[in-house]
Amino acid sequence: MAPAKPRVLYWFRTDLRLHDSPALKAALDLKPECLYPIWCWDPHYVYRARVGPNRWQYLLDCQSDLSASITKLNPKSKLLVLREAPQTVLAKLLKAWNISHLVFEKDTDAYARERDEHVISQAKEAKVAVIVKMGRTLYDPDELVKANGGKPTMSITQVQRAAEKLGEVTKPVPTPESLPNPGDISLDFEHTQPSPKPDFNDIQRDDKETSYTHLAGPKGDFAVPTLSELGLKPATTQHRGGETLALRALDEIISNTTYTATFSKPSTAPTAFDPQSTTLLSPHHHFGSLSVRLFYWRVKDILREYKGKQSTIPTNLVGQLLFRDMYFGAQAALGYSFAQTSSNSHCRFVPWHLPSKVDPSNGLITGHHHIDSPEAESWFDRWKWGKTGFPWIDALMRQLRQEGWIHHLGRHAVACFLTRGGCYIDWERGAEVFEEWLIDHEVSCNSGNWQWLSCTAFYSQFYRCYSPIAFPKKTDAKGYFVRHFCPELKDFPDKFIYEPWKAPMADQKKAGCLIKGDGQETEEGGIRVYPKPMFDFNARRTICIDAIKSAYRVNLYGDNPRVKDGTWRELFPDSAEGPTEGTSAEGGINGEEAGKKTRLKRGEDASGEMGLDQDEREAAEVGGETRGGDQEDRSPGKRKRKGQGTLDAHFGGKRAKK
DNA sequence: GCTAAAGTTGGGGAG
DNA sequence: TCTCCCCAACTTTAG
Numbered sequence: 001m002a003p004a005k006p007r008v009l010y011w012f013r014t015d016l017r018l019h020d021s022p023a024l025k026a027a028l029d030l031k032p033e034c035l036y037p038i039w040c041w042d043p044h045y046v047y048r049a050r051v052g053p054n055r056w057q058y059l060l061d062c063q064s065d066l067s068a069s070i071t072k073l074n075p076k077s078k079l080l081v082l083r084e085a086p087q088t089v090l091a092k093l094l095k096a097w098n099i100s101h102l103v104f105e106k107d108t109d110a111y112a113r114e115r116d117e118h119v120i121s122q123a124k125e126a127k128v129a130v131i132v133k134m135g136r137t138l139y140d141p142d143e144l145v146k147a148n149g150g151k152p153t154m155s156i157t158q159v160q161r162a163a164e165k166l167g168e169v170t171k172p173v174p175t176p177e178s179l180p181n182p183g184d185i186s187l188d189f190e191h192t193q194p195s196p197k198p199d200f201n202d203i204q205r206d207d208k209e210t211s212y213t214h215l216a217g218p219k220g221d222f223a224v225p226t227l228s229e230l231g232l233k234p235a236t237t238q239h240r241g242g243e244t245l246a247l248r249a250l251d252e253i254i255s256n257t258t259y260t261a262t263f264s265k266p267s268t269a270p271t272a273f274d275p276q277s278t279t280l281l282s283p284h285h286h287f288g289s290l291s292v293r294l295f296y297w298r299v300k301d302i303l304r305e306y307k308g309k310q311s312t313i314p315t316n317l318v319g320q321l322l323f324r325d326m327y328f329g330a331q332a333a334l335g336y337s338f339a340q341t342s343s344n345s346h347c348r349f350v351p352w353h354l355p356s357k358v359d360p361s362n363g364l365i366t367g368h369h370h371i372d373s374p375e376a377e378s379w380f381d382r383w384k385w386g387k388t389g390f391p392w393i394d395a396l397m398r399q400l401r402q403e404g405w406i407h408h409l410g411r412h413a414v415a416c417f418l419t420r421g422g423c424y425i426d427w428e429r430g431a432e433v434f435e436e437w438l439i440d441h442e443v444s445c446n447s448g449n450w451q452w453l454s455c456t457a458f459y460s461q462f463y464r465c466y467s468p469i470a471f472p473k474k475t476d477a478k479g480y481f482v483r484h485f486c487p488e489l490k491d492f493p494d495k496f497i498y499e500p501w502k503a504p505m506a507d508q509k510k511a512g513c514l515i516k517g518d519g520q521e522t523e524e525g526g527i528r529v530y531p532k533p534m535f536d537f538n539a540r541r542t543i544c545i546d547a548i549k550s551a552y553r554v555n556l557y558g559d560n561p562r563v564k565d566g567t568w569r570e571l572f573p574d575s576a577e578g579p580t581e582g583t584s585a586e587g588g589i590n591g592e593e594a595g596k597k598t599r600l601k602r603g604e605d606a607s608g609e610m611g612l613d614q615d616e617r618e619a620a621e622v623g624g625e626t627r628g629g630d631q632e633d634r635s636p637g638k639r640k641r642k643g644q645g646t647l648d649a650h651f652g653g654k655r656a657k658k
Numbered sequence: 659g660c661t662a663a664a665g666t667t668g669g670g671g672a673g
Numbered sequence: 674t675c676t677c678c679c680c681a682a683c684t685t686t687a688g
Contacts, residue, residue, distance in 0.1 A: 156666075157686075266667030314666045323666075409667065460683045464668045471668075552683070
């Protein structure tokens with residue numbers, strides 16, 4: 001029988017704050033006799049998501065700060081961290097602590113939905129009421145999708161139109177002034193140990209992972225775990241988490257009314273680092289230590305009063321939040337498939353190098369990839385570790401690894417470089433590195449931005465390509481940013497700072513750094529060494545743009561069966577991964593892929609389609625279900641071939657159906 | 659169904 | 674130094 005007065009289990013997840021928390025307000029509105037503020041130490045994040053020490057530290061900061069704030073409101077209370085999977089521990093807690101209401105903030109991430117559905121059904125079975133409130137985004141992503149005709153939000157105008165239907169963003173709710181006591185916190189049930197395999201974070205660990213040894217921590221006091229319990233090295237970032245710091249940072253930003261009212265993302269400098277040119281509030285939003293609605297309304301208050309010329313959506317601060325909602329809306333509609341190409345109905349298929357391995361049992365990418373080209377694999381490695389030989393790219397990647405944060409346009413630069421504007425490597429490889437290293441990593445925003453930059457969704461102007469030389473020069477002609485993060489180059493002349501390989505040997509020696517090798521050596525004969533560029537950027541840029549053009553022409557999306565069964569190869573002139581002209585002209589292929597290719601080649605012969613020329617085959621296989629009107633435009637006479645000037649604009653214009 | 663314009667954030671040269 | 678315009682060229686949306 002349910003107790004007369006509510007006994008609430010408040011489950012913190014994406015909302016590590018006390019201010020503007022609709023879920024917490026809903027819990028307190030129940031006027032409960034007790035409230036247990038808990039956090040479940042979810043093995044999904046410990047083992048299955050990629051998380052480096054910097055983001056772990058940020059999470060621990062948020063938890064410690066939240067716990068202290070809870071104790072400030074009620075000395076008998078604090079954040080109770082339970083080291084067990086929510087799927088196993090919550091049902092036991094509901095019973096052990098005689099809970100009547102389970103309350104938490106809504107999370108529309110694919111994994112979270114699955115987890116929460118499981119937990120909700122357990123709670124229902126136990127006759128525990130469940131209250132779920134939205135508080136993570138400006139709009140409930142599900143509502144946004146509904147207002148967008150049930151479709152994923154794929155552009156900012158769609159978001160704005162949908163938002164118009166939903167009305168104004170909810171005003172922040174007040175911070176509670178007191179909190180009820182927790183009840184008895186004894187744990188008289190079995191502790192279920194999570195399965196540590198597979199462990200994607202083993203590469204992060206120096207020591208054994210021990211955070212699950214005791215349900216309430218080694219001292220039995222529900223304490224926030226430590227990095228050493230996780231077996232992790234200390235964090236290297238100076239960026240720290242927690243609601244207290246978040247609110248202070250927000251105050252500082254808002255107090256600069258001109259900055260707030262005229263902020264325009266494209267004109268902020270990606271080379272600024274001390275201080276950075278943008279707000280750096282994203283990690284706070286990620287952990288929920290800062291409410292996006294509070295930020296939104298404080299910005300709106302400034303805009304209402306500001307008399308000078310203001311920046312506008314989408315480049316202003318409000319626009320930045322709308323983009324965040326856009327990505328959440330896209331993910332809410334597409335689920336797991338949003339974070340990958342395979343089975344993603346809105347992501348273009350491009351035959352990148354280093355494609356993901358897909359688990360045939362569930363269609364999800366496995367976190368492992370095919371090495372179709374050893375050269376691309378080495379490019380990827382050099383990109384990740386900041387040794388490409390392009391100082392701008394290397395400095396950014398080193399800042400990312402060291403500090404867990406880089407400017408948004410810096411992310412553009414390295415993402416474009418890895419995918420469509422340099423290496424032609426699968427955006428999923430880059431997204432995995434960002435997932436590992438970013439302190440503000442958000443599945444939806446990360447996946448969405450990588451699709452944007454690789455021109456596979458959201459954005460299609462692939463001929464606009466970031467140059468690793470011209471782009472940083474615009475805001476940092478002297479190369480302060482590069483000199484800071486690539487200190488071996490610190491004494492290079494300004495003229496060569498973004499292309500040091502062009503410096504004469506005399507200049508290299510004078511600067512105390514030689515440009516040679518592929519990044520393996522850091523010094524030679526006592527002189528520092530910085531790598532030679534790993535390719536001719538302009539040549540790669542041309543190859544990539546040409547290849548993307550070709551992929552647009554083929555016009556497959558991730559959910560096309562051809563993407564899954566490998567027959568997409570028949571639609572490309574070269575039948576190969578990467579921007580290749582012939583079957584094995586570039587990079588080389590490993591045995592597995594070579595075998596696949598041979599099989600496909602045989603299949604092609606057997607199908608009799610070899611009698612068709614490329615145009616006819618494309619028309620038959622890709623455009624087969626598009627409107628008949630396209631036939632005319634697609635005629636071989638009118639259609640221009642790759643490398644022969646402009647494309648037939650209509651050909652790729654219609655969506656290839658499954 | 660068509661055309662024109664817009665689309666968060668390119669590069670390069672002219673004035 | 675800053676702004677404007679062109680370059681070459683994609684999809685989507687507005688009218």
